[in-house]
Amino acid sequence: MPHHGNDAEHSPSNNEGNEQHKPVIRDNRKVDPETGAARHTQGSAAESNAAAEGDALSQAEEILNGMEVPAEESVAPGAAAEAEAAELRNDLLRLQAEYVNYRKRVERDRAVAGEMAVIGVLNALLPVLDDVDAARQHGDLADGPFAAIAAKLENALKTYGLERIAETGVEFDPTIHEALIQQPGEDIEVDTVSQVLRSGYRSGGRVLRAAK
Secondary structure, eight states, X not given: OHHHHHHHHHHXXXXXXXXXXXXXXXXXXXXXXXXXXXXOOHHHHHHHHXXXXXXXXXXXXXXXHHSOOOTTTOOOHHHHHHHHHHHHHHHHHHHHHHHHHHXXXXXXXXXXXXXXXXXXXXXXXXXXXXXXXXXXXXXXXXXXXXXXXXHHHHHHHHTTTEEEEXXXXXXXXXXXXXXXXXXXXXXXXXXXXXXOXXXXXXXXXXXXXXXX
């Protein structure tokens, strides 16, 4: 019989344990099934706040769209496109002009460099031409193979614009003549070249050496 008392003492504790393990059921229905009224939950409150914010944004957009922009501050799309096209056209014209000037400058520098190279070669050959003139004056180049070689050399240099300055009886020009001896004459009105002791040369209007 004492066992009955022990069973009665332990039964409440077992019931409490069973109540703790029972599942909890929450009613999330938005409409009360008994009254039919709408329930106000946190979600519905958030939705109502979002709707209010959307209405405020819509009103702000309507206000901004209704505002008029001053005519002097507004730029038509066509005018902006024309201004941009004009600016690009001016840049292209300026670039084209710079390229044309650059090409002319390069061609001019190239021509000057070629002319200076030719002048350098001609100046180096002037002593050879002096020896040819001396041999011709002494009769060493009257005939023979050396005379033909000398003639070919002089003709080849003429193709590069080399000209001899050795005329007599012409008016004295200090730009192409160098006076060594001056002799007075009764019938001479202006200074005249009577004799050339050493020939001068020029090429393309440039005097390489004055005649003496």
